[in-house]
Amino acid sequence: MKRRSLLSITLASVLGIGSVLAYQSDAFASKLSDLQNQKKNVESKSSTIKSDINEKDEGIKEIQGKQNTLENELASLDIKIATTDEQIQEKQQQIKEAQQAIDKLKTEISVLKKRIEERNQLLDQRARAIQTNGGSSVNFLDVILGSDSFADLLDRMSAVTTLVNADKQIIEEQKKDQAELEKKQADVEKKLKTLEEMQAKLQSMKIEMNQQKARKNQIMKELGKQKKQLENDKLSLEEEQSILSAQKSAIEKAIKLEKDRIAEQERLEKQRQRQRQQQQSQHSYSGGGSSSDTPPVSSGSFMRPAQGYISSEFGNRSFDADGFHSGIDIAKGGTVPIVAAGDGVVTRSYFSSSYGNAIFITHSVNGQIYTTVYAHMSSRLVGDSTPVHKGQIIGYMGSTGQAYGQHLHFEFYVGPWTASHSNAVNPRNYISF
Ligand SMILES: [Zn+2]
Known part of the structure; x- marks a missing residue:
């Protein structure tokens, strides 16, 4: 892996190829306090890096929390969008049905209108025939003159009147039917308008939600980038940390060698001191003789x-x-x-x-x-x-x-x-x- 080779290069360059060996052989030349200072430096660097790593970890955790929240929000948005889609489809179905109803009503109305029109024309013709006395269908005068008696005349006149009244009533009823159909059509059209408005509203809701989703996805992408960066930073810090810990153990080794050397020196010095003291006590015992005694x-x-x-x-x-x-x-x-x-x-x-x-x-x-x-x-x-x-x-x-x-x-x-x-x-x- 690339990272690993980078680490080994860094390690080699920081410690030097023979650095650990150099520590060992140069330990005698290096003062113990210097080594202990070096160790302190390494330890303080190490603890700084450790707190940096902790910081990165907290950052990563925070981002993960945000990502989780966003994921939940995205999931609930998806559900909302799906629900809205269903509602839109439902509205579309209702709109289709309303349009079909309107078409049907329009057909019925036009059939009815045609029928009324025809009936009107028929009645007009009949009325004209009666008034001008030249109608082809019924000659009113013939009806009257053709009667056998007055009673017959009355019957015949009454029949004509009844006929006219019946026609008029049919027309009235048909007109009433037409009015009802037209009212129905208006109602359906009103309903259609409402449905279309609702559908439009749903559509715009859906657009808004998709925009939200896009924004959240963008944030998600950004968070992913940040997290990746933090993770990379953390890896670099961990590399540095492992280099420092290698340095620390090399210094500790050098300190141990130095301490051993000092202990050996102290032992020799004590031995020399003891010999000197013995020589001095010989002086006092001998009451002023020379040390060569x-x-x-x-x-x-x-x-x-x-x-x-x-x-x-x-x-x-x-x-x-x-x-x-x-x-x-x-x-x-x-x-x-x-x-x-x-x-x-x-x-x-x-x-x-x-x-x-x-x-x-x-x-x-x-x-x-x-x-x-x-x-x-x-x-x-x-x-x-x-x-x-x-x-x-x-x-x-x-x-x-x-x-x-x-x-x-x-x-x-x-x-x-x-x-x-x-x-x-x-x-x-x-x-x-
Ligand atoms: Zn002897």
Whole structure:
């Protein structure tokens, strides 16, 4: 579909072919706040478009309402027009009947007129014959003279009179009939006129209704166009919306990467701060020694516990009672802080005749227990059960217990401490000195 290809072109041009990838790789360069602003912009655009879409939807709904109303009006107009057509046909039928009635009446009247005319002529002839004494049909004088007696004469005269009167009466009746017919004709003509007027009125009603229908159809067409336009607008907005939502998810991805990066930075920064704080606290513990008094915090789980040189390695040694040195010795002059070799908990902080001031720390690394021992210290700074961090000062180098000169005797056990030192290992296996 055309629309779809348009969308993909628009998408590609807005995001750019590698835009999502660019977001990912450039995310580190882009500030989180910039990304969040971009996201806000996209969201606000998106919500504007959403309200635009709602507006279009309302427009479409409104037009649909109007279309429904118009459709109803058109339907009822169609019914009215059909009814009017029926009425017009009815009137036409009535007009036809009236015209036929008028024609019939006219014929009857003309027949009657002719008959009256003929009768009149006959009577005229008869009257003339009687008066002029030369009529062909009846000779009045013959009638009188031909009578046998006076009684006969009277009879004959009476017969003539009766004959004349009868003719006259017929004429009167016929004239009356004619008048009635003419009145009827006038009535029918009047009725015809009314019918024709009604028909004309119906015709003009029909014309008016057809005009209304045409107007409504025109409006309907216009509404259809408007609706189509709104629907097109809505589709474009929806396309824009889907582009924006793609942008939004790309930005969100970039924000997540940026946040992860910041979190990692913060973690590293905290670690550095902690190391700095530890170095500072070493200052206060050592009462003004330099920061170089504590060994630098190395990476890994364990670090060297004190500054100084290795005066004695782990292993066989002739002068120890059992001929074996179970730890490593670190020696240095002056005030030398001793630090925890790793994160852990102080399991013992005490004075022994052999170890002198000694601290045992238990460490847990990936589920494995290790124990470190710090002996011959001049003083201890942490008590039993104290959690300690790698690099935290726990005491100071000394020569308490069975020691010859100031040094730290440092032991390293895999597992818990044992009096036989059987599980003691060379600290160099875990720490580079
Ligand atoms: Zn030693």
